[in-house]
Amino acid sequence: MEKDSLIRTLEKEKLELEDIVCELKKKNPVVETKKDGITYSVNTRMKVFDFVVNEVPTENVSNLMTKIAERSGDTLSDIPNRTTVDQMARELGIIADLQSSEVAKKTKNITLGFDATTQEGIHINSINITTKGETHVIAVDELPGGTTDDYHNHV
CATH class of the missing domain: 1.20.5 (Single alpha-helices involved in coiled-coils or other helix-helix interfaces)
Structure with a gap:
């Protein structure tokens, strides 16, 4: 008994x-990350862009996406691998280049400017274009030094 x-x-x-x-x-629903089973959705791409813009190394993006989804009680249907994240980061750069080109094309008067600084022995130069109402950074790169030739080649 x-x-x-x-x-x-x-x-x-x-x-x-x-x-x-x-x-x-x-x-714990499965969140679809691809719109047609092949292409990552705009929402997924925007999340990747947010990580990249906030300087998260591309090798960490996939893991962070998974962990954040888990903490929210979700499961992602598919997660972009590092190669895909790298490609999305390049796309973000291309989008920024296109945006800057459009501003330069449609604006009659723009100013090309640059600014440089040295941080921990590394010389960084940024190039920007300024219109009457806004400024767009079009490049931020490490330069070998702060000579006139370095700036000329960068601009």
């Missing part, structure tokens, strides 16, 4: 645990 009672108790606990697992699966 005691054995039968123990079996019934364990079966009841098993059913309760199965119910809990079902409920947890409902709360």
Whole structure:
């Protein structure tokens, strides 16, 4: 009798645990990251862009996307690998270049400017274009030094 009672108790606990697992699966939906099963959605790309813009190394983006989704109670259907993240980062640079080109084309008067600084022995130069109402940074690069030739070649 005691054995039968123990079996019934364990079966009841098993059913309760199965119910809990079902409920947890409902709360942990799979979030589709691709719009057609092939191409990453705009939402996924924007998340990758947010990581890149905030200087997260591309090798860490996939893991962080997974962890953030888990902490939100979600599961991602697919996660971009590092090569894909690198390509998306290049796309972000191309988008910025196109935006700067459009501003330069449509604006009658623009000013080309640059600014440089040395941080921890590394010489950094930025190039920007300024219109009447806004400034666009079009390049930020490390230069070998701060000579006139370095600036001329960079601009």
